[in-house]
Amino acid sequence: MPLIPEEPQIHESVPGPRTVPAAGRTAPTPRPVPGPRPAAPRPGNPGARAVPAPPARRAAHGPEAAAPASAPQIQLIPAPAEGALDAADEAVDLLLDSGRAPGEILVLTTGGPHPWAAHELSFGEASYWAQQDAADDVFYADAAADRSAGRPVVVVAVNGGADAEVTRALPAALKRAGALLVVCGDPQRVNALLSVGV
Numbered sequence: 001m002p003l004i005p006e007e008p009q010i011h012e013s014v015p016g017p018r019t020v021p022a023a024g025r026t027a028p029t030p031r032p033v034p035g036p037r038p039a040a041p042r043p044g045n046p047g048a049r050a051v052p053a054p055p056a057r058r059a060a061h062g063p064e065a066a067a068p069a070s071a072p073q074i075q076l077i078p079a080p081a082e083g084a085l086d087a088a089d090e091a092v093d094l095l096l097d098s099g100r101a102p103g104e105i106l107v108l109t110t111g112g113p114h115p116w117a118a119h120e121l122s123f124g125e126a127s128y129w130a131q132q133d134a135a136d137d138v139f140y141a142d143a144a145a146d147r148s149a150g151r152p153v154v155v156v157a158v159n160g161g162a163d164a165e166v167t168r169a170l171p172a173a174l175k176r177a178g179a180l181l182v183v184c185g186d187p188q189r190v191n192a193l194l195s196v197g198v
Contacts, residue, residue, distance in 0.1 A: 072154075072174065072178060072179050073179065073181070074174070074180075074182075075181070075182045075183070076183050076185075076187055076191075077091060077182060077183070077184045077185075078185075079158075079184045079185055079186070080186060081111065081158065081159050081160050081185065081186065082159070084109075084111075084157040084158050084184045084185050085109070085114060085157050085184075087157070087184035088109075088114075088156075088157035091155050091182050091184060092105055092107060092138055092155060095155075096138075100152075100153060102136065102138045103134075103135040103136045103137060103138075103151075104151055104152040105151060105152075105153045105154075105155065106139050106141070106149075106150070106151040106154045106155070107138060107139070107140045107141070107154075107156075108141055108142070108143040108148065108154060108155070108157070108169065108173055108176075109140070109141075109142060109143060109156075109159050110143045110156065110157065110158050110159060110160060110161035110165060110185075111157075111158075111159035111160020111161045112159060112160060113142060114140040114157070117141060117142070132148065132149060135149075139151070143161070143166075143172070143173060144165060144168070144169065148176065149176070150176035150177065150178060151176065151178065152177070152178040152179045153177065153178075153179060153180045153181075153182070154173050154174075154176050154177035154180070154181050154182070155181075155183075155184065156170065156173045156182070156183045156185070157184050157185070158183065158184065158186065158189065158190055159185075163193060166190075166193050167193045170183065170193060170194055
């Protein structure tokens, strides 16, 4: 009887790959880290454990200081501009497979719109933005759209756009991400623009 390989476990503390494949070789799209989740254990998953609540803040003398917010994890998935949408779709599939709720994920594009967004916008702006507000499914938007609300996971497809637009989009996406920001794009371009924009 043939052995079926076990699916590799993804540990939340392990950062994702940040390397580029050697010239002439194609590499599969790296899989994103599911990221931290504040949810309680799911039924049927005895190994899951609840994340403890943060300790209560205490005021010593004077006004109470605000607790620092934890920064979201950032993962870069190497992809050329023409493959960034596919890489983003694969990242979304993995996040959903790992237990993320569809309403926790926002996908932003820096170039042309995602086909889902283009289709939904054909029914009108009001209907399109109402889907974001409902937060019951993955939502796809242009990275420059100021109306995009934050979600626990933000996936950015760097599928084009001028450098200035991408430079503004990446820090804005980081602010919208509650726990995890996944950037799908050319690592050299993304890292160069992040160093300028941050």
